[in-house]
Amino acid sequence: MQTTTESHSLEVTGKTLTMADIGKLQPPFVLAPLPYPAASLEPALDAKTMEIHHDKHHQTYVDNLNKLIADKKDTKDLQTIITTLTGKEKGIKNNAGGHWNHTFFWTLLSGDKEKTKMPDRLKSEIESTFESVEKFKEAFEKAALAQFGSGWAWLYRDGSGKLAITTTGNQENPLMDVATVKGRPIFTVDVWEHAYYLGYQNKRADYLKAIWNVVNWVQVDAYDKEVTAH
Ligand code: MN
Numbered sequence: 001m002q003t004t005t006e007s008h009s010l011e012v013t014g015k016t017l018t019m020a021d022i023g024k025l026q027p028p029f030v031l032a033p034l035p036y037p038a039a040s041l042e043p044a045l046d047a048k049t050m051e052i053h054h055d056k057h058h059q060t061y062v063d064n065l066n067k068l069i070a071d072k073k074d075t076k077d078l079q080t081i082i083t084t085l086t087g088k089e090k091g092i093k094n095n096a097g098g099h100w101n102h103t104f105f106w107t108l109l110s111g112d113k114e115k116t117k118m119p120d121r122l123k124s125e126i127e128s129t130f131e132s133v134e135k136f137k138e139a140f141e142k143a144a145l146a147q148f149g150s151g152w153a154w155l156y157r158d159g160s161g162k163l164a165i166t167t168t169g170n171q172e173n174p175l176m177d178v179a180t181v182k183g184r185p186i187f188t189v190d191v192w193e194h195a196y197y198l199g200y201q202n203k204r205a206d207y208l209k210a211i212w213n214v215v216n217w218v219q220v221d222a223y224d225k226e227v228t229a230h
Contacts (some may be wrong), residue, residue, distance in 0.1 A: 010103065016222045017107050019184075022100060023079025028066045031059050031097055040111035044210040049198045054106065057194050061098030061171070068092050085178045093178065097171030099216035101152060105190050118217040122224060130161040136165075140189075141208045143167050150192040155220075156183035157227050167191075184227035187220045 010021060016220050034054050039047035057075035058184045062132035069075065081096045118126075123133060130136035132202055132226065136155075137224070147167040156174050159182070166181045174183040189195075189211055196207035 016219060018226050019223055019224070020079075022103050023097075025075060025078040025103075027069055027075045029062045031062045031125070032103070033134075034106055036109075036111060041109055041112075041214045044214045045109070045196075046199045049196065052198070053190075053194060054102075058102040059218070060099070061102065063097045064091065065095035065099055068095060079175075081191070082173060082175055083177050085176055088174075094171045097173050097176065099175055101171055101188065103188070104185070105188055107219050108187055109211075109214050110214050111214060114214045114215075115218045116214060119221040122217060122221040125163060125224065136210060140165050141205065144189055144191050144208050145205055147191050153189045153191055154185050155185075155187040156185040157224070158183045161228065186223040186227060187215070 006025055007021075007024055008028060010017065010025065010032040015035075028036065029056075034050065034126075038048075038050040038054070041050060068079070068089070071086060078100055081092065082100055085093050085096075092205065111174050118133065125135055126136045126180070140153060142157065143165050144167065146152060147169070149169065151167055151169045151172070153167045154174055155165055164183065166183070168174065168179065168181065172179055174181055176182075189208065191204060193202075193207075196204060200207040
């Protein structure tokens, strides 16, 4: 296999990605295709929503980020950009976060029944923290509903390595040096209206209930093993 030190785009089809793969993305950033057909998450997420969300919204974050860093001599990878935001303009935070968060989010969804079945290892981790998978989902939905305006809900490992739930506003991400809540994310749901408005209008609660049908728990388990390994 040919290796290259420069990676602008992820080829995610059929592969279990690592968070390190996302962090190593290099400018100029390129939008990778969705790792599955846009209609494959129906009926939970309709094809039109997925197409607009990916092709228009995510593309805009990528384009804006490239513009904002075009004149910078130190072209850093995405991981470095989101962890050295102090002192940088807010646009870089919003658009680098937008690129990282959406790249991560696409990998967390699947219409493949093999992938939407929660692996036993992750199940027992969730049960030991939240008592049951159902209680975890309830707590996650509650947090996601309480996020006022645009943002993301996260399942992450906190500073002590414990699984926890949090939300962030706009495109903030717990990995950021400037994040209000810091940790290592293993799962997230986009709660911006653009993620659900076509299919669910203002009913964020219905979107949150439906999304459990298309969560790629195999990928969440892989991310959890990656972040707990070091
Ligand atoms: Mn979004």
